[in-house]
Amino acid sequence: MVALKRYKKYTFAQIVLMIVLGAITLTMIVPLLNILARSLSSPEASVSMSGLEILPKDFDLINYRIVFSHPVLMPALWNSIVITVVGTAINILLTTTAAYVLTRPKLAFKKPIMVFLIIMMLFEPGLVPEYLVIKDLGLMGSKWSVILLTAVNVYYLIIMMRYFEEVPVSIYEAATIDGAGHLRMLFSIVFPLSKAGIATITMFYAVVRWNEYFKASIYLTKAKDTVLQVILRQFVVLGDTVSIVGQQNLYNYNDLARIDYNALKGATIIVAIIPILLLYPIVLKYYAKDVMGGGVKE
Numbered sequence: 001m002v003a004l005k006r007y008k009k010y011t012f013a014q015i016v017l018m019i020v021l022g023a024i025t026l027t028m029i030v031p032l033l034n035i036l037a038r039s040l041s042s043p044e045a046s047v048s049m050s051g052l053e054i055l056p057k058d059f060d061l062i063n064y065r066i067v068f069s070h071p072v073l074m075p076a077l078w079n080s081i082v083i084t085v086v087g088t089a090i091n092i093l094l095t096t097t098a099a100y101v102l103t104r105p106k107l108a109f110k111k112p113i114m115v116f117l118i119i120m121m122l123f124e125p126g127l128v129p130e131y132l133v134i135k136d137l138g139l140m141g142s143k144w145s146v147i148l149l150t151a152v153n154v155y156y157l158i159i160m161m162r163y164f165e166e167v168p169v170s171i172y173e174a175a176t177i178d179g180a181g182h183l184r185m186l187f188s189i190v191f192p193l194s195k196a197g198i199a200t201i202t203m204f205y206a207v208v209r210w211n212e213y214f215k216a217s218i219y220l221t222k223a224k225d226t227v228l229q230v231i232l233r234q235f236v237v238l239g240d241t242v243s244i245v246g247q248q249n250l251y252n253y254n255d256l257a258r259i260d261y262n263a264l265k266g267a268t269i270i271v272a273i274i275p276i277l278l279l280y281p282i283v284l285k286y287y288a289k290d291v292m293g294g295g296v297k298e
Contacts, residue, residue, distance in 0.1 A: 030054060039063050039266035046263040063267035066259070072223060073231055073268070079143065080228040081275060083216075084209040087147040091205040094152045096198065099160035100186050121154035134219055145219040146212065146227075153208075156201050163197030164190055199283040210276045232272050235265060 010018075033054035038046045045057035067073060101107060102114065130149070139145035167190055175185045191198065213229035220226050 035266040036270055038260075038263045039270055041263060043260035043263060046260045062259075063264045064271075066264060067267050067271055072226070073228070075224060076226050076228045076231050077271065077275075079220075079225060080210060083143055083146055083212075083227060084206055084276075087151075087209045088202060088206045090147065090151055091153070091156075091209075092198065092202055095157050095160055095201060095205075096191070097186065098152060099157055099164050100182070100190060102157075103161050103164045117154045117157070131218070140219060141221040141225065143220070143225055146216050149215060149219075153205070156204060160194075160197055160201055163194040167193050203279060203283045206279055207276060228272050232268055235268055 030052060034049075034051055037054050037056045038049055040056035040059055040061070040063075041049065042058040042060035043062065045060075049057060102110065107113075134140060134145050134149075139148070171189060171193075172185060175189055180188070211229060213227065213233050216227045217230045217233075220230075
């Protein structure tokens with residue numbers, strides 16, 4: 001009876017909607033599970049696996065042994081982690097400090113500054129001027145060319161401003177009376193009260209940083225400084241198998257003869273997505289709870 005009462009709470013339209021959304025979710029989850037299953041299967045078994053199988057066959061870690069023993073791929077993974085962590089930290093520092101300054105009521109020329117920022121958001125300078133600036137600064141081939149690029153996203157800056165504006169003015173006034181300066185108010189008052197917005201923006205910035213490959217392929221001219229996404233695109237999208245198994249002295253002949261390149265691609269994809277997936281549990285509770293928290297000002 002209890003189960004029947006709970007069932008009656010849902011209308012027919014809601015049940016149909018849940019079924020449709022569940023089916024859409026499966027179309028996203030099943031391919032990922034299939035990729036994982038193929039990467040964990042032996043090359044002989046993975047070749048015959050269909051696109052709907054989500055359990056490994058004849059468990060074998062040969063694909064991951066190849067990935068983790070590669071002399072370029074693992075340094076590229078480390079480069080991606082460094083660029084993501086350092087770049088995101090710079091993004092958050094500059095975005096939050098700029099948002100704090102722009103939300104101060106006595107800021108001079110606030111409107112012209114906001115108009116300029118919005119124009120820059122709508123009309124980006126383009127790749128050629130950006131390339132020339134990077135070259136003139138002597139950053140070509142350096143990780144800093146990718147780290148310092150787009151240090152502040154204006155759209156995220158505006159979102160952060162909405163969160164900061166939600167902090168009551170009385171709190172700022174009380175902190176000023178107690179002798180707190182702007183840095184003390186920012187780090188001791190505004191940051192703790194806006195941690196949901198900061199966590200959300202951190203996730204946005206980190207995902208963009210981690211997935212960047214186009215500009216990294218242009219500015220990171222040295223193979224030792226390349227990022228994982230560049231190699232992933234060469235191997236998975238362009239089919240460049242030499243980038244993964246080109247150095248045959250790393251593996252014995254039997255392993256090379258057994259390789260299923262589709263399963264090896266799957267292992268490379270899994271290695272590429274796991275680090276960024278680890279970020280989601282940390283900020284998901286803030287994102288799901290307060291992603292629109294700063295969208296409307298009372």
